[in-house]
Amino acid sequence: MTPKDPLLVDCDTGIDDALALLYLLGDPDVDLRAVTAVFGNTDAGTAAENTLRVLELAGRPDIPVAVGARSNWRGTVHLAPHVHGHDGLGGTGLPAPARSPGTEPAAELIVRLARENPGKLHVLAIGPLTNLATALLLEPELPELVGHVTIMGGAVHHPGNVTPAAEANVHNDPEAARMVLRAGWDVTLVPLDVTMNEVLTEQHWHRLRTGGTAIARFAAEILKHYLDVYQRDVFGVRCAACHDPLAAAIAAGDVSPVLAPKVTVDVDTGDGPARGSTIADTRGRHRGFPDQDGARVRVVLQTDGTFADRLVERLGGAADRSLDVA
Ligand code: RIB
């Protein structure tokens, strides 16, 4: 995306979604036009309310928020209170937002913004892909109207984080993910392969806690919960993955992938153990990963591992004193 291209974020706010929104809102060159909410980390209504809270905290109550899908296309709902807390924000107990979400449904808002900005709109999808797939059904020309789609989702060579094969955003609605990845628009896919390698640590938490701004303090509060969960369930040490913030930074052009070939990507929609897995054609790996003819999905397979520092700096974290010399 060029700095001033209009951006729409579709998310299931969620701890890392909140950090991603705050990261984007901290850049005056990012033109965030709307946020659409979907079920996932929490129910769609709570995700919309959390989004409103984050926008108020960042001083942007002007940005429209819409509620979208409350379940996937099969009518099932998987939520993640064990990861994001009962309120989706680590049980931080923020006050209710001052305003309510708009009445326009999320998929309709996506279509309207795409029509109003033909060839320009960048969609950053960091939750299950149900809203985006519904928008594709509403407007078959959407792939021509949208400039670019960046998705946090999938696991290519990395294990899944919900099942051995499936990453959460794809697992929550494999049919929708398949439709979005096959729609014939330009997509950047940011899978677990890279988001699990860009990690926030206890030191980052400390920098945020002592950062002195309301945004830094809020980020520290939600990150504390996230670090507890990742230590307990994933890494065994105090590190937490930067899933959605990394996708946001790639969408904004702040992180340039080290390796990101254009390859075909499909999703397993069967009912076996591979349901929700992302199958990317990475057979070119021994030939330097040439882009595949006709492929429209760029799969990010490697970043440089330094993003968390920049995230913390953007969110108002205190300077890193560990680099000072005596
Ligand atoms: O698998 C990680 C993704 O699932 C992130 O987007 C997280 O917020 C959850 O939605």
Ligand code: CA
């Ligand atoms: Ca998310």
